[in-house]
Amino acid sequence: MSDVKNVLEISDTKAIEQAFESLCHEYEARKGGFYLNQVSGGYQIRTRPEYKKWIKLLLRTGSARLSKAAMETLAMIAYNQPVTRGDIEHIRGVDCGGILRMLLERKLIRVHGRKEVPGRPMLYLTTGFFLEMFDLKDLKDLPTLKEMEDLRNDKQKTREQRTWIG
Amino acid sequence: MGSEELRYNVDLENVFEGPMDLLVHLVKRNDVDIYDIPIALITDQYLEYLEMMKAMNIDIAGDFILMASTLTQIKSKMLLPSDKDEEEDDPRSEISAPLEEYFCIKSLAQILAKRNRLGEDTFVRNVCLKDMSLKPEDKIIKADLFELIDAFQRIINRLSPEHKVEFKAEGISVKKKISEIAEFLEAKGNASFDELFSGNTEKYQIIVTFLALLEMAKVCLIRIVQHVRTGVIRVFYFKD
Numbered sequence: 001m002s003d004v005k006n007v008l009e010i011s012d013t014k015a016i017e018q019a020f021e022s023l024c025h026e027y028e029a030r031k032g033g034f035y036l037n038q039v040s041g042g043y044q045i046r047t048r049p050e051y052k053k054w055i056k057l058l059l060r061t062g063s064a065r066l067s068k069a070a071m072e073t074l075a076m077i078a079y080n081q082p083v084t085r086g087d088i089e090h091i092r093g094v095d096c097g098g099i100l101r102m103l104l105e106r107k108l109i110r111v112h113g114r115k116e117v118p119g120r121p122m123l124y125l126t127t128g129f130f131l132e133m134f135d136l137k138d139l140k141d142l143p144t145l146k147e148m149e150d151l152r153n154d155k156q157k158t159r160e161q162r163t164w165i166g
Numbered sequence: 167m168g169s170e171e172l173r174y175n176v177d178l179e180n181v182f183e184g185p186m187d188l189l190v191h192l193v194k195r196n197d198v199d200i201y202d203i204p205i206a207l208i209t210d211q212y213l214e215y216l217e218m219m220k221a222m223n224i225d226i227a228g229d230f231i232l233m234a235s236t237l238t239q240i241k242s243k244m245l246l247p248s249d250k251d252e253e254e255d256d257p258r259s260e261i262s263a264p265l266e267e268y269f270c271i272k273s274l275a276q277i278l279a280k281r282n283r284l285g286e287d288t289f290v291r292n293v294c295l296k297d298m299s300l301k302p303e304d305k306i307i308k309a310d311l312f313e314l315i316d317a318f319q320r321i322i323n324r325l326s327p328e329h330k331v332e333f334k335a336e337g338i339s340v341k342k343k344i345s346e347i348a349e350f351l352e353a354k355g356n357a358s359f360d361e362l363f364s365g366n367t368e369k370y371q372i373i374v375t376f377l378a379l380l381e382m383a384k385v386c387l388i389r390i391v392q393h394v395r396t397g398v399i400r401v402f403y404f405k406d
């Protein structure tokens with residue numbers, strides 16, 4: 001938003017937001033290969049997931065996949081930041097040094113200071129790129145426990161249905 | 167430990183990274199309510215698994231054994247007659263609390279993984295903003311690996327030739343050196359290459375410092391840049 005304001009020399013936030021909205025609708029109506037997305041505190045044009053198969057063939061890039069262990073470590077950091085390596089290992093019960101290194105290299109997490117306890121371990125946070133990668137507007141946009149509750153309730157319902165039929 | 171388990175994976179359904187994984191597996195398999203764990207059942211099954219691993223000559227890590235003793239301790243506490251006058255915490259909370267948090271994180275990770283991921287489901291055009299943000303007068307180029315080695319060579323050559331590489335027991339590790347450099351940079355924000363090497367009189371110290379810097383650059387803890395005119399290499403603490 002600030003980039004737009006500075007470059008176009010407009011200070012009316014509302015007007016810019018409306019402009020973005022109409023652009024968004026335009027792209028939606030067009031049903032083309034891309035759409036306008038609100039992510040990581042800004043706006044970004046992205047390709048539609050429906051066409052991912054072809055785009056992947058075109059770009060021939062390696063997979064952006066993360067292992068379950070890596071995802072769990074990332075989730076641990078995302079929801080509890082800042083955390084130390086010890087905090088993560090206490091919950092997951094395994095050594096995650098290699099995973100942390102990989103996440104740092106991929107710029108999904110970063111170090112931000114040290115905890116003021118003996119040993120002064122490093123504190124980890126997620127980065128702006130993490131928000132971009134998982135299509136989040138900001139950290140408040142992280143899926144909440146409520147959505148998790150709904151997931152659990154759905155599983156419970158299907159389980160109950162099964163026992164009825166059982 | 168992980169590679170050994172994989173080798174003998176034939177009969178085990180799962181490769182268990184740690185005791186928590188095994189516990190979670192047992193809880194799921196028995197469809198247990200983590201708020202009311204049948205501790206005797208779980209403990210017995212857990213110990214059975216350890217026996218199986220031992221029978222297959224898999225080295226059981228200390229963590230697994232620690233968990234086994236924790237479970238057994240809780241089981242015996244549950245067997246003791248409860249004193250109705252005293253209000254005691256459910257001894258199972260030692261297990262159920264971290265289990266609950268672990269399940270929580272696992273579910274959240276699953277939800278996160280389902281989202282449209284950049285590089286997997288959706289894509290953007292790559293714009294290199296970094297190159298565009300530099301002021302022309304202040305031209306800085308990212309230090310080339312060979313430039314770094316040159317600078318390193320110069321520092322080594324300054325050492326008197328009598329210094330040999332001695333690996334002493336008390337020598338500083340790369341990990342410790344990374345912590346040292348991180349602390350130094352946290353306070354100062356940035357430092358020149360020479361500054362980071364000053365005070366190092368021994369060859370092994372210089373090598374460890376160099377390795378530490380390379381490692382820190384790799385995980386993006388620092389940025390290494392070289393001034394075009396003066397050739398001075400400067401290390402910056404990475405700020406997002």
